[in-house]
Amino acid sequence: MLGHISVKIGVMSANQPGRESRRVGLWMVGALGGVGSTAALGLAALARGLTDATGLTTALPIFARADLDDFASFIVGGHDIRRGSLWESAKELHERAGVFSSHLLASCRDSLEEWSRQIRPGTLLRTNETIRRLADLPEVQTGESATECVQRLRSDLRDFRERNHLAQVVVVNVASTEPPFVGPQADAPWPDWEAALNAGKAELPASSLYALAAIEEGMPYVNFTPSTGAGLPALQHYAWQKGVPICGKDGKTGETLMKSALAPMFAHRNLRVLSWVGHNIFGNRDGVVLNDPSNKASKVQSKDQLLGQILGYKPQTLVTIEYIESLDDWKTAWDHIHFRGFLDTKMVLQFIWQGCDSLLAAPLVIDLARLSLLAQRRGERGILKHLSAFFKSPMGVEEQDFFQQFIWLKEYAAGLGSP
Numbered sequence: 001m002l003g004h005i006s007v008k009i010g011v012m013s014a015n016q017p018g019r020e021s022r023r024v025g026l027w028m029v030g031a032l033g034g035v036g037s038t039a040a041l042g043l044a045a046l047a048r049g050l051t052d053a054t055g056l057t058t059a060l061p062i063f064a065r066a067d068l069d070d071f072a073s074f075i076v077g078g079h080d081i082r083r084g085s086l087w088e089s090a091k092e093l094h095e096r097a098g099v100f101s102s103h104l105l106a107s108c109r110d111s112l113e114e115w116s117r118q119i120r121p122g123t124l125l126r127t128n129e130t131i132r133r134l135a136d137l138p139e140v141q142t143g144e145s146a147t148e149c150v151q152r153l154r155s156d157l158r159d160f161r162e163r164n165h166l167a168q169v170v171v172v173n174v175a176s177t178e179p180p181f182v183g184p185q186a187d188a189p190w191p192d193w194e195a196a197l198n199a200g201k202a203e204l205p206a207s208s209l210y211a212l213a214a215i216e217e218g219m220p221y222v223n224f225t226p227s228t229g230a231g232l233p234a235l236q237h238y239a240w241q242k243g244v245p246i247c248g249k250d251g252k253t254g255e256t257l258m259k260s261a262l263a264p265m266f267a268h269r270n271l272r273v274l275s276w277v278g279h280n281i282f283g284n285r286d287g288v289v290l291n292d293p294s295n296k297a298s299k300v301q302s303k304d305q306l307l308g309q310i311l312g313y314k315p316q317t318l319v320t321i322e323y324i325e326s327l328d329d330w331k332t333a334w335d336h337i338h339f340r341g342f343l344d345t346k347m348v349l350q351f352i353w354q355g356c357d358s359l360l361a362a363p364l365v366i367d368l369a370r371l372s373l374l375a376q377r378r379g380e381r382g383i384l385k386h387l388s389a390f391f392k393s394p395m396g397v398e399e400q401d402f403f404q405q406f407i408w409l410k411e412y413a414a415g416l417g418s419p
Contacts, residue, residue, distance in 0.1 A: 024069050025166040026369045027157060027219070029210045030175025031078025031119050034329055034358035035224070037089035039174070039365040040076045040115055041100065044108035047072035051104070055363035058370050062410055065417025067377065068370045077118030077160045079153065079210065081135035085116035097329040099356050120156040122175070123149050126205045131176050146202040146209060153213035168376060170369045171214035171221045173207055173248075174361070178227040181205045190234040211235055215244045220372035223248025224365060231395055240382040245375040247368065247384040250392040253360035255280060255333035255353055256306065260402035263310040272340040275316040276307055281324040282331035282357060305393065306400035331357045364390055386412035
């Protein structure tokens with residue numbers, strides 16, 4: 001069973017402005033982090049023609065006929081628990097990690113400063129001490145209830161849409177990873193959560209409060225993190241009821257992308273994987289958060305589950321994630337794959353992957369924003385199965401083979417632009 005998968009229920013675009021005049025919003029939870037500020041810088045640079053679309057899946061020829069929003073159509077806003085601006089965050093990343101050019105930053109500064117005025121205080125409800133230590137905004141330290149928080153977040157989203165005269169807004173979670181959300185209440189149906197919210201007793205994690213606010217406002221929601229977000233069965237059902245497209249979770253950008261591409265090779269050649277060890281080191285703010293074992297558990301679970309699903313059996317696996325401050329945003333992974341071939345011969349494949357975390361993730365955020373907005377205009381609701389290739393733990397989907405996932409995306413793209 002694939003659960004609640006997106007279904008076309010009508011065409012929203014009938015009363016929408018054409019692409020040339022359409023203005024849309026990208027609202028990012030955790031907007032001032034490396035991924036959020038890089039995505040904003042990327043949109044500003046693309047709108048000005050200062051860079052090409054390398055890294056963007058939506059720039060592939062398969063989407064040539066799709067009614068995707070132009071880069072210049074986007075207005076950026078978001079929630080965060082820290083002070084600062086998109087410009088300051090992008091400049092800090094430039095200085096620490098040696099990415100972007102000074103000319104690019106200077107050329108896009110006006111947009112980044114303007115969009116920074118759209119950022120509002122987020123929430124620390126149901127977060128842990130590691131995430132709370134990142135916060136420096138007094139506004140997020142309030143003792144509001146979950147219901148009051150959702151209403152405040154909804155008001156921010158609604159104000160953003162109305163003040164900027166936006167046809168649509170997509171909400172993308174790029175905030176710090178929360179610990180796993182477990183317990184009997186995690187599987188509770190929506191009416192139980194709704195009753196708890198109305199009684200002021202709901203204990204939803206912060207990521208799910210943002211997701212609920214987006215769903216209530218009828219805005220597509222993308223969970224780019226391993227956090228719970230809209231992953232609760234109740235919220236998936238509620239999004240379906242409300243006719244809201246959702247997708248996630250945990251953007252597939254580096255080592256796990258390699259796993260989802262290499263593991264099918266072993267399966268198709270009938271080579272038996274005996275063990276797969278992946279050692280990950282990086283030093284950005286995400287690394288600080290994942291240095292906490294409770295937060296790390298969400299990430300490790302997301303990175304480690306796909307091999308058994310692709311291979312059809314579970315080899316011995318080990319995934320480690322370590323914080324090495326000097327690496328900053330340059331995430332490095334070393335993988336050791338021990339496998340058995342013909343005549344019981346044991347062999348080894350090793351690889352090293354190093355990439356700038358924010359530069360790998362940001363184009364996917366833009367892709368997912370464009371595709372989620374398009375899905376809403378096409379009247380799709382619930383989980384967007386065709387976007388599973390973008391995620392480590394795609395909701396409602398068991399298939400982890402990157403190439404099979406990409407076939408779904410190509411098939412979807414083939415139907416775009418047709419009558």
